Amino acid sequence: MKSTIGEVKHHVGQSVTIGCWLNKKRSSGKIQFLQLRDGSGYIQGVVVKSEVSEEVWEAASKLTQESSLYITGTVKEDTRSKGGFELDVTGVEIIQVTEEYPITPKEHGVDFLMDNRHLWIRSPRQRAVLVIRAEIIKAVQQFFNDRGFHLVDPPILTPSSCEGTTNLFHTKYFDEDAFLTQSGQLYMEAAAMALGRVYSFGPTFRAEKSKTRRHLIEFWMIEPEMAFVDHAENLEVQEQFVSHIVQTVLANCKAELETLERDTSKLEKIKGSFPRITYDEAVDYLQKNGHEFAWGEDFGAPHETAIAAQYETPVFITHWPTEIKAFYMKPDPSRPEVVLCADMIAPEGYGEIIGGSQRIDDPELMAQRFTEHELSQEAYQWYLDLRKYGTVPHSGFGLGLERTVAWICGLDHVRETIPFPRLLYRLYP
Numbered sequence: 528m529k530s531t532i533g534e535v536k537h538h539v540g541q542s543v544t545i546g547c548w549l550n551k552k553r554s555s556g557k558i559q560f561l562q563l564r565d566g567s568g569y570i571q572g573v574v575v576k577s578e579v580s581e582e583v584w585e586a587a588s589k590l591t592q593e594s595s596l597y598i599t600g601t602v603k604e605d606t607r608s609k610g611g612f613e614l615d616v617t618g619v620e621i622i623q624v625t626e627e628y629p630i631t632p633k634e635h636g637v638d639f640l641m642d643n644r645h646l647w648i649r650s651p652r653q654r655a656v657l658v659i660r661a662e663i664i665k666a667v668q669q670f671f672n673d674r675g676f677h678l679v680d681p682p683i684l685t686p687s688s689c690e691g692t693t694n695l696f697h698t699k700y701f702d703e704d705a706f707l708t709q710s711g712q713l714y715m716e717a718a719a720m721a722l723g724r725v726y727s728f729g730p731t732f733r734a735e736k737s738k739t740r741r742h743l744i745e746f747w748m749i750e751p752e753m754a755f756v757d758h759a760e761n762l763e764v765q766e767q768f769v770s771h772i773v774q775t776v777l778a779n780c781k782a783e784l785e786t787l788e789r790d791t792s793k794l795e796k797i798k799g800s801f802p803r804i805t806y807d808e809a810v811d812y813l814q815k816n817g818h819e820f821a822w823g824e825d826f827g828a829p830h831e832t833a834i835a836a837q838y839e840t841p842v843f844i845t846h847w848p849t850e851i852k853a854f855y856m857k858p859d860p861s862r863p864e865v866v867l868c869a870d871m872i873a874p875e876g877y878g879e880i881i882g883g884s885q886r887i888d889d890p891e892l893m894a895q896r897f898t899e900h901e902l903s904q905e906a907y908q909w910y911l912d913l914r915k916y917g918t919v920p921h922s923g924f925g926l927g928l929e930r931t932v933a934w935i936c937g938l939d940h941v942r943e944t945i946p947f948p949r950l951l952y953r954l955y956p
Contacts, residue, residue: 529544544597560574570608571608572616591626596620629643641948656932663776664928676725676726683707683730684698684708686704709732714727715750716910717913728750738950743949750923750924761884770799790937797840802838834872854900880926
């Protein structure tokens with residue numbers, strides 16, 4: 528019967544055929560040990576010369592790294608193997624013998640590996656990252672689906688900027704100017720007025736000339752928006768959301784986390800409520816600990832890392848200065864120089880993974896913000912209409928998928944968190 532490596536646990540004692548690739552091979556003369564992979568997992572196939580035909584033995588002998596084949600054998604339990612099972616090989620059908628596979632077990636430079644990213648993702652470590660990324664996406668969908676959110680797809684081509692910045696990729700939309708989206712948030716606010724609680728999951732683009740380990744040019748965002756939800760309730764949803772993601776990965780990706788040698792004891796603490804500090808308190812901490820920092824500035828990576836080092840879980844930094852935050856964030860009624868917002872900073876130096884706020888629902892204040900930020904009312908008239916026709920208190924946030932993957936996997940750079948990263952000087956492959 529045909530099977531996959533991930534399914535062999537259901538066929539102990541039975542003969543199965545698996546389509547796979549050779550990861551590596553070793554031989555002791557009379558026995559060949561084939562380390563096989565098929566995407567669902569890894570298994571060792573044992574070829575004993577005295578127990579197979581000469582043709583099977585010779586076929587196994589020809590196999591090189593990443594050769595493709597169908598292998599047939601009897602599944603048996605083996606507590607010594609990582610997967611817990613082994614294959615007593617009885618048949619080998621070669622599909623292709625690979626010659627001079629570029630990525631070998633030796634050390635390779637980053638540029639070489641990135642040039643060969645289409646092959647690098649086959650390695651155990653890269654596979655583990657991509658499996659965890661997929662599990663995070665499943666956890667995201669489960670969280671929102673179980674809580675009555677509707678998935679809504681905002682446009683990727685937009686006529687204007689969400690954040691009011693110039694870091695946009697410009698293109699022509701027939702005879703009009705258009706931009707690749709940097710956020711679906713404004714459209715999600717419109718969707719929330721129709722459906723109550725919504726979320727989007729899609730690619731976003733920032734034309735920032737940044738080369739840091741935290742930034743990609745193309746990345747994926749999860750952006751919920753919720754009608755009749757205030758700032759405090761928004762924070763509760765965020766901490767429940769992140770806790771759910773982490774605990775789901777811990778439960779379902781033990782083998783992958785082990786491959787990455789991730790210290791899971793740190794992730795096990797990600798549950799329950801997260802600490803909250805105000806921007807004022809964060810600035811005070813930095814100033815008292817040797818950082819030259821003035822109130823009203825934005826935090827850089829060193830500042831976020833220093834603040835996060837005090838905590839074992841993510842921490843919320845709330846009530847940022849109005850002047851450095853987006854035009855749509857609602858001011859604190861008791862202190863209008865700050866807004867009802869929060870950035871969630873991940874522990875272990877991974878920086879901001881969520882930014883969110885309560886949105887302005889007052890039509891007059893929103894019109895004032897448009898004037899202050901020199902935004903085109905013509906381009907944004909539809910957004911102003913949301914405050915004109917049935918405005919309500921509402922809140923939302925955006926989680927960056929790649930930074931979240933980097934944190935959970937314990938990676939040094941976000942380039943490993945997405946199958947084919949787009950970086951400042953890399954568009955290939």
